[in-house]
Amino acid sequence: MTTRSYLEAGDRRGIPAWILSTDHKRIGVLYLAAMMFLFLVAVTIGVLMRVEQLTIAPPLFPPQIYNAFFTVHGVIMIFMFVLPGLPAVFGNFLLPIMVGARDVAFPRLNLLSWYFFITGAVLAVVSLFTGSAPPDTGWTFYAPYSIRTGGNVSLAVFAAFVLGLSSILTGLNFITTIHRLRTPSMTWHRMPLFVWAIYGTAWIQVLATPIIGITLLLVILERVFGIGVFDPAKGGDPLLYQHLFWIYSHPAVYIMILPAMGAITEIIPTFAHRTIFGYKAIAYSSIAIAALGSLVWGHHMFTSGMSTAANVVFSLLTFLVAVPSAIKVFNWTSTLYKGSIEVRPPMLYALTFIFLFTIGGLTGLMQGAVNVNQHVHDTYFIVGHFHYVMLGGTGMGFFAALLYWFPKMFGKMYNEKAAALAWFPIFVGFNMLYFSMLVLGYMGMPRRYYTHLPQYHTGHVIASIGSFVLAFGLVILLGDLLVALFRGKKAPQNPWNGVSLEWQIPTPPPLENFEEIPTVGRPYVFNQEAAR
Amino acid sequence: MSGAASDAPAGHKDYEGSKLGMWLFLFTEILLFGGLFILYSAYWARYTADFHRGGQMLNLGIGVANTVVLLTSSMTVAISVSAMQQGNRRLSIWCLAATVLLGLVFLGNKAIEWSAEIGEGLYPNSPELLARPHGEQLFFGLYYSMTGLHGLHVIAGIAVLSFMLNSIRRNTITRTDYGRLENAGLYWHLVDVIWIFLLPLFYLSA
């Protein structure tokens, strides 16, 4: 008996079939579609910023426009791509399947999450074009500037609040799904490591996001009612804004990276044809990162006027939180050792993730040293660092995941050569762009400046050319996938010979995922004899 | 039992699962108010004397009355759930109705209280308040933010409980299917817990 795939099943047709569907797979695809559009908008703004730095005398855009650019680039990238990216797309699509369930615990709440996401995205874009001026505070909305500036801060901040609601509900749904809907034979230690990663992430989503929620609401209350909590004129302390902001926004970066690490952990064993090295280490390190990561937020404030005592404690904990991340890198590398490695596009991008994330992580450690931080805070060094971890890390992880699970999601194969070819401009452009920033920042180039002094110009030119090359590569990669969506060859059920549950069901999956709820044994068992 | 399939009719309900979901939502509320508690703790430490004076300007009588109202409403909703579990539909409805009524009394008290304070010029950005010491300005800024946010949650709670009242009347909440009522009760109890903390922070500010 052939059941229709989720792409065709159900009674509705056309747009209502998608935007009224509570099927976790369709919701994952809805997120993907929205995100790809928003990502490209934000990439375009980023490229425009790089053009501005090329055209410094006279600059192409007035300074206020540049301020609006970096604000919106940050808001879109962080709140609409890097944060929700892997959980909302791949968490939604794969989590129920990977644990042997038919859907998440609360399917209607899941659809509501997507509605909140779209609402927040629309509000954020609208905030650009309404009010007296677009927001110009940076995505961090620091007080007191954010409570005084005429830009459309309240709307932008409210948009971020709504996006936070989306994140919270997704996390709540995933925790409940993992606790309640695993097939009975799947004990905690038989779960795929992507699920462990999603689990850690979900707890951060639930516990940390409300703090930014209230902080953003307070900015609105300040602007509208003048309650005074962040306003020095009324005795308020702007540093308290920073504390509250980073209490969420630091754990947020672990929301960004944990699922990417989870995806890498699925990809590497498949293409090394070996079981994962150190299952428990990887599982528990995800939880450790989530836990420790909630106590390091002060490292964003080393130059703000925080006490020395706080500086020292936060620095120490920052160094500690690098340990579980490093553990994962060791485990992935050990998995590769004596594996039968096949470098197809998902593996190519996964290996790139490890390399670029390591650079990002190491520069993070550098910044975690209070003395170094005095020199590099608010410079391009920081910008370089976070792009290495957010784009080199989460971004690459997202692309690797997309290349890995695309056939499963859409039943089509993409052109693997094109994906591999795209890798070259992506890798070269990326490093031209962001390694230059590390150097520029170390030399003293401040961030969020629309122009620069002559001694930084060479670095900026290299970076800008890098950005064009990177953008070119991204267009090839995403273009390849877009073409495959409509004209790709039909994908086999299990193109990569993966062993987790998603590869045991038809491609694309049927609406209810499984005919019978499956029974599972130990995870990551590969037939190594056949592979050699 | 696995959860309901997407476009198929609702399958088995997962009582424990929906309770877990509600508790997770309550955690988010704890952290939401938590951010405000963090701010309060910082400013209380810095402006202790001003906070003390601010507290004395509030109406302790209404504060205590509202505390009694909410504590009682917590008891009534708990009894309502227990009654439903035991099949006592009538008691369940009466206690739930009492809870809603007490919630409305709370809001009424709040309205009286706030109008009085606003009438005296004690609101953010008022000329009177701007002339007062910084600590008192922050005290009132936090007072309105925290009791205001709490009040919004009381309104939401009253709405949810009223909806449950209706569900009991229509028999969609029964002796064997009372999870929604219990979850609504959990929400109401948290609203009560937050007020338990707000009372000393503002009305008994030492």
Add this chain to the structure above:
Amino acid sequence: MEHAEPHAHIVPYGTFVRVWLLLLFLTAALVVTAKAYHEAMSVYAMLVITPLKAGLVFFYFMHLKYEKPFLKSMVLMTLALLVLFIGFLFLDLSYR
């Protein structure tokens, strides 16, 4: 996973009434201590009595006493997180 069986444990009405009376008593104690004693004493009283009241609501009204250990530890973890946030904040505030 378990079938959708409602939780078997039912709390008798009397328990709720007794907890309510205790809460009223604690509230009275709180107000009296706050008003009657000097500063430090009131703060300590509040720091003890208030969590106690909250605990009673969590354990009895919200049924936490009869729930699984996992849920109890998650509630504890959430509250502990908040306490840690405040604690770390004071690492900054107290030493500036």
